[in-house]
Amino acid sequence: AQTVTQSQPEMSVQEAETVTLSCTYDTSENNYYLFWYKQPPSRQMILVIRQEAYKQQNATENRFSVNFQKAAKSFSLKISDSQLGDTAMYFCAFMKPLDDMRFGAGTRLTVKP
Amino acid sequence: NAGVTQTPKFRVLKTGQSMTLLCAQDMNHEYMYWYRQDPGMGLRLIHYSVGEGTTAKGEVPDGYNVSRLKKQNFLLGLESAAPSQTSVYFCASSPPAGELFFGEGSRLTVL
Numbered sequence: 555a556q557t558v559t560q561s562q563p564e565m566s567v568q569e570a571e572t573v574t575l576s577c578t579y580d581t582s583e584n585n586y587y588l589f590w591y592k593q594p595p596s597r598q599m600i601l602v603i604r605q606e607a608y609k610q611q612n613a614t615e616n617r618f619s620v621n622f623q624k625a626a627k628s629f630s631l632k633i634s635d636s637q638l639g640d641t642a643m644y645f646c647a648f649m650k651p652l653d654d655m656r657f658g659a660g661t662r663l664t665v666k667p
Numbered sequence: 668n669a670g671v672t673q674t675p676k677f678r679v680l681k682t683g684q685s686m687t688l689l690c691a692q693d694m695n696h697e698y699m700y701w702y703r704q705d706p707g708m709g710l711r712l713i714h715y716s717v718g719e720g721t722t723a724k725g726e727v728p729d730g731y732n733v734s735r736l737k738k739q740n741f742l743l744g745l746e747s748a749a750p751s752q753t754s755v756y757f758c759a760s761s762p763p764a765g766e767l768f769f770g771e772g773s774r775l776t777v778l
Binding site for chain 2: 597
């Protein structure tokens with residue numbers, strides 16, 4: 555079974571600074587997908603970014619980017635120019651094609667003014 | 668734009684009672700999922716379905732049953748609720764190999 559590990563239960567960052575959230579995963583598969591989801595206090599799960607394992611280029615979405623290291627099985631999320639609205643739980647997730655999605659335990663991020 | 672709708676949003680049960688959580692999606696997605704979220708444990712998969720009439724067990728299926736009689740609906744049942752099933756439950760749907768779209772969650776408390 556695939557496992558996803560987020561080693562940072564909590565992190566904080568000053569507004570406008572940059573923060574990186576870590577995620578590692580364990581799989582023997584070569585083709586898979588990785589995701590970062592955000593869960594603000596509203597409890598709604600929101601997709602932040604998605605990466606296909608066959609793509610070497612790291613995905614970016616505005617202030618959010620990933621550092622995907624396939625050999626190391628690492629998938630970190632970098633948030634640039636942090637904003638107060640980025641305060642949330644962040645979940646890393648793994649999915650094989652035509653299979654279910656498995657999540658890490660989450661990292662609680664607080665952006666301080 | 669309804670997306671994924673879960674009912675009820677909140678429920679309090681006594682130990683041994685039964686209940687059903689309903690999930691409905693209007694995006695014509697093949698895949699549907701039920702997760703539970705507990706502090707420090709992220710989202711854990713209970714059951715999922717890859718199409719109408721099919722279901723499969725996830726990581727934590729014990730004490731739950733599911734049914735997918737219609738493509739747009741995925742029901743999660745608790746036959747005899749236990750305090751360990753106190754949690755927030757999320758339903759999600761997706762196309763194959765696509766991102767998951769989540770409902771707003773249902774908070775269940777078992778006394």
